[in-house]
Amino acid sequence: MILQGVDLLMDLLMKSNYIVSIIGAGISTNAGIPDFRGPKGIYTRGISEKVFDIDYFKKDPTFFYENTSELLPIILEAKPTKGHLFLKKLEDLGKLKMTISQNVDGLHKKAGIKNYIDIHGNFDKFICINCLKEYDTNDSIISLIKDYKNNKIIPKCELCNGVLKPNVVFFGEPVKGLELALTEVQKSDLLITIGTSLKVYPVAQLPSYISDNAKLVIINQTETDYDHKAKLVLHDDIDNIVEKLKIY
Ligand code: CNA
Numbered sequence: 001m002i003l004q005g006v007d008l009l010m011d012l013l014m015k016s017n018y019i020v021s022i023i024g025a026g027i028s029t030n031a032g033i034p035d036f037r038g039p040k041g042i043y044t045r046g047i048s049e050k051v052f053d054i055d056y057f058k059k060d061p062t063f064f065y066e067n068t069s070e071l072l073p074i075i076l077e078a079k080p081t082k083g084h085l086f087l088k089k090l091e092d093l094g095k096l097k098m099t100i101s102q103n104v105d106g107l108h109k110k111a112g113i114k115n116y117i118d119i120h121g122n123f124d125k126f127i128c129i130n131c132l133k134e135y136d137t138n139d140s141i142i143s144l145i146k147d148y149k150n151n152k153i154i155p156k157c158e159l160c161n162g163v164l165k166p167n168v169v170f171f172g173e174p175v176k177g178l179e180l181a182l183t184e185v186q187k188s189d190l191l192i193t194i195g196t197s198l199k200v201y202p203v204a205q206l207p208s209y210i211s212d213n214a215k216l217v218i219i220n221q222t223e224t225d226y227d228h229k230a231k232l233v234l235h236d237d238i239d240n241i242v243e244k245l246k247i248y
Contacts (some may be wrong), residue, residue, distance in 0.1 A: 006244045008232050010214060013095065013247075016190035021087055022100045022206060026195020026220060027156070028107050030080040030239050034071075037197045042071075054172040058129065061154055061163045069148035072166075076123060076142060080111035083194060083238035085248040088112050098184040100197060102203050104168040116185075117177035117222025119203060121168040126155060137166075148232060178202055185209050192217045194238050198224045 003011050013019070025035030035041045043049065051067045052057045080088075081115055088111045091098035099116040101108050106122045126135045135141065135155075140163070142157050153163035169175055185191060185206045191214060198204045198218075207226050217229040218224055219238055227233045234241055242248045 005232075005234065006241060009234065009241070010245060011246075012190055012217060012232065013090070016095060016208065016215075018188050019090060019096045019190045020097060020098045020100065020184050020188035021090075022102070022185075022191065022193045022196060022203060023083075023108065024102045024194070024196025024198075025089070026197075027083040027238055028078065028103055028105050029079060029195070030081040030083070030237070031105070031107060033075055033078055035062060035195070035197075036189045037199065049138040049171065052168075054170040057165060057170060058143075061129075061165070062152070064165075065145065065148045066152045069145055072123070072145045073142060073181060076137070078107060079103060080107045081239055081248045082242045084108055084111035084113070086196075086238075086242040086245070089247050091115065097188070098181075100181045100184065100203065100206065102200065116238055117181050118177045119169070119177055119181060121166075121176060123166050123168060127167055128157035128160060128162040129165050131157060131160045132159055133159055134167075135164065135194040179208060180186060182209060187212060189214050190217065191215070193224075193226070194218065194219045196224075197222070198226055 025193055036043045051064055057064050072127050087096055087099055091113055098102050098115055099108055101116055101118055104120055104122050110115050123137055126199055133184055141155050142211055144153055186209055191207060191210050210216055216229055217232045218230045219234045219241060221235060
């Protein structure tokens with residue numbers, strides 16, 4: 001019998017012992033956080049890519065806070081989706097060895113996933129761009145961000161009055177943990193990408209490093225440039241798939 005769709009996915013999950021996942025913004029859209037390039041994405045709605053550009057942030061940090069003051073509280077208060085819980089279950093079963101996250105929302109951590117790389121950083125901290133003092137994200141930072149539209153005050157460093165930047169990787173900054181991510185991809189016997197357009201480098205290159213015996217599964221609502229290389233491609237909502245698998 002030739003297996004297809006979720007039946008093939010289940011078969012691949014069962015037969016694999018070193019699964020690595022690469023997750024993107026699409027795994028978190030059901031938590032109310034828009035992605036970049038999906039149909040309701042941040043860029044699709046016309047917000048400029050300059051918002052997350054480090055050179056632009058240094059020139060005009062108000063542009064970042066102006067454009068993200070509504071989004072940041074949503075990210076900070078969101079809850080994990082069925083997609084995240086599915087990965088947690090796979091990790092608990094000893095099958096999922098590493099999650100490589102491009103997301104900055106920390107929902108995989110909130111879901112209880114232990115082995116992950118936040119390759120684009122996260123909102124756990126804010127860092128002064130002048131003296132590099134680090135601040136854990138606390139209520140006063142969050143309320144400044146929430147009130148930005150009214151008060152036009154951005155978070156500043158208590159030591160030097162420098163601008164605070166979230167500890168997320170902006171375009172133009174080096175990513176975190178890439179070497180480990182590459183090693184894990186090379187060790188995997190099954191690489192699953194979930195909710196990522198695979199358009200942002202260097203993560204977009206990682207699927208091309210799987211070993212000859214390993215298999216690639218792509219779960220994404222829209223097409224990716226890697227679809228032709230995958231053993232299985234599911235163009236569907238991750239939560240629909242997880243519900244059919246009944247693993248979450
Ligand atoms: P992207 O380029 O916006 O791609 C997301 C992909 O997910 C799209 O191709 C969608 O079709 C697909 N998608 C959307 N919803 C679902 C769903 N429910 N099920 C399955 N597929 C879905 O985002 P990438 O992650 O590929 O790009 C990397 C960027 C996005 C990183 O720099 C992130 O920091 C950045 N980002 C992160 C978040 C977050 O942390 N939640 C939100 C928005 C952007």
